[in-house]
Amino acid sequence: MLGCLLTWVDCLLGELLTMYRFIRFSTLLVGLFVAISGFAADSTVATLTTPDDLGPEVKQPIEFPHDRHAGNHNPSDPTKGGMEIDCQYCHTYARRSAVAGIPPLQKCIGCHNSIESVKDKPRIKQLFEAWEAKKPIEWKKVHDLPDFVRFNHERHIKRFVEQQKRPTQEACGYCHGDVKNMTVARRQKSLSMGWCASCHEKAHAVTAPGGTPIGKQAYWYTFQKPAAAAGATPDAIKAQGPNDCWQCHK
Amino acid sequence: MSVTNLLENWSQFRHFHPVDDKPHDPYKWAMSIDLDTCTGCNACSVACFAENNIPVVGKDKFEHGQQMHWMRIERYWDEDVSNPGGRDFPDQGAQFLPMMCQQCEAAPCETVCPVAATNHTPDGLNSQIYNRCIGSRYCSANCPFKVRYFNWYDYPTDDSVWPAEMNQQLNPDVSVRSKGVMEKCTFCVQRISAAKITAKNEGRLVHDGEIQTACQQACPTNAITFGNLVDTEARVHKQWEAQRVEIDKDKQEKDEEKGGTDLRGYRILEELRAYPSVMYLERVRESAV
Known part of the structure; x- marks a missing residue:
């Protein structure tokens, strides 16, 4: 009787877990969509970036050469x-x-x-x-x-x-x-987060032996479940560079 | 996954950090607060407002539960036996407890964020990324300590909390949060970052005492100790060790002992298995005069 009950609870838990994962993922997608469309619709927001990703032209008081x-x-x-x-x-x-x-x-x-x-x-x-x-x-x-x-x-x-x-x-x-x-300096790079990461991933690759796919995702490293990072070496943990959000965001 | 496996290894499933393959190295920031020396003067709270660009919301908003104090002084009274039916908040006899984000190792707030705006750093902090937050407030609902605060208004502009010229006193190392963003105590992460950069430039680790949080710095009785729990020479490590409080246990060994011990260290709501990084030292006095 007890075993039967346990199996049933087990099944239920499994179901719940799957559901939880699905809900969590879909919330993320919906959230992203809302965030992106909201950003696109609101054109009054001061533009940090321009279509060429290089920001607005800046007029200096003296055209410095x-x-x-x-x-x-x-x-x-x-x-x-x-x-x-x-x-x-x-x-x-x-x-x-x-x-x-x-x-x-x-x-x-x-x-x-x-x-x-x-x-x-x-x-x-x-x-x-x-x-x-x-x-x-x-x-x-x-x-x-x-x-x-x-x-x-x-x-x-x-x-x-x-x-x-x-x-x-x-x-x-x-x-x-x-x-x-240049004469007056102009932005040449987008200075976006992805652009920063494009260097930091190269220079600070976090790799695990055994093919655990955590390589080149330094700043995602801490999000990995313990199982996913099971093969991680102590060196990987000590990898320099930004491997959590708070190193660059404040 | 079976139920028995789930129950027996609950802490492995729940426990995100630290685990054997991902130890805290070289830093694990932690705190200890001695309630016996705390006088409830609120200096820590004021220091926190000044350091972290926290808006002072005023009485009306406070009454609506929209206060923003990352560091608050909670007050507790012993039941007044001699005067049943007396005042709820007597003038005397309060015990104080400074309460801020406990930087839980298995933080309930982290698992529920739909956009991963709050997550764990390798040095054991519970980070909050303002520009990623969409304001679902789920984290706040899930926080057992109720130490997360939501920006209901755009305080800098709408409410003019910092009118012209007063905005010059804002700390440039901390974001000024806008409407719809959750915020909380960061263990003064801007100071931690600065100290880490200095240490890195000099090719060493951060010394004990090099980082002071704003609340710790302002505390007139030195009730607050902050430091690196991994560093065996650190004051905070010594205190935790002396009090036999272990970060990765939800039941401390000393509490199992028959007759108990006279050690004062404890963590709040430890049984919830959030593994907080703040240890409190119980008050010795029976009650205030």
Whole structure:
């Protein structure tokens, strides 16, 4: 009698479990659909992204020539080429804080005060006018991540520039594009979560022996059921990089 | 799956973290709160408001149960035997209990989220991802401690909780949540992240005492201890060990002992098998004066 009852309860539980999984999955699908359609319908939401994924064009108060400052020397005509200044000379906080920072006006004046040849150019005049008026230049942010994202420049500079000895312009260029050939900086990458993950999955693949398909899903790793991660090595658990939401989201 | 298997190995099925193949390494954030030293001054709660950009909703909304305090002081009174039918909230004799998200190891809120906006981190925190949350409020309904708070209004704009210039005091390391989003105590994850980055830059692990949560920092009697439970040198580890409270047990061995022990450590609603990461130290005094 008891055995019969147990079997029956067993069946019922199995049924419930299947149902639960189905309901959970379908809720997810419906939720996703509602979320996506809601987002598409509401066009008043400020656009973080544009059709080309590169964000809106930003108009700066002074059209800053990155190419003149950071571009390569032009041996045949030195007046045309760039000065090959390191990115970190002006964006000095990148190596020691989360944000790279926009240089203060002092930094511009520090050099331009002694560069007589360009002092009469309109953009430089504008610079000195602001300096005399003790007003900062109101630079606009180009690479503006959403507020719920935590990104750290310091860690990336430490890894690529200090540990792997890559040139600064290459390391910065992974996210900022070929700035040395731009005037005013423009976004070159989408800076979306999938785009971030496209690197982090490569660099921080979490693999398990025995073919458990948890590889290249570093940030999904913690969602795996214990059974799915049974073959995971201790190394896999210690994999660096974002393997939970809170490492990048705040 | 048979019923016997389910019942016998319940903790394996229910217990998501930690398991043998996925131990907490190198961090497991945990807390202990000494109720004997807690004076119920609410400094922790205020510190939490300041640190985590929590809106102060005002009396009306509070009465509607729309309060947002991630850290709240619960008050309990011994039954007043001498004065039956007395006041519900007497002026004297209250016992205080600071209550915030217990960062459960097998959190009931995590399993019910339809969009996986709340889930477990490898260092044993129960994360809440605001931009993923769709506001179903299922997690809050399933939380046995009732420590999840829902944004019924767009407080920064509609209610102007932080009018111009006052918004300058907002913490840039914490999102300002918008309407329709669930939120809760994070163990000050922004401070944990900052400390981890510093430690990583210096090629070491986070030292004990390097991270202080806002509530811990503000507590005038040092009732709150926060740290890494894996680190055997950590104060919080020593306290848990001395009190013989184990994170992955739903019944502590010391409670099985005949005659009991005089250890004060306990976890709230342990029998629900949520495996909370906060240990409370029972009050020694019989009652207040």
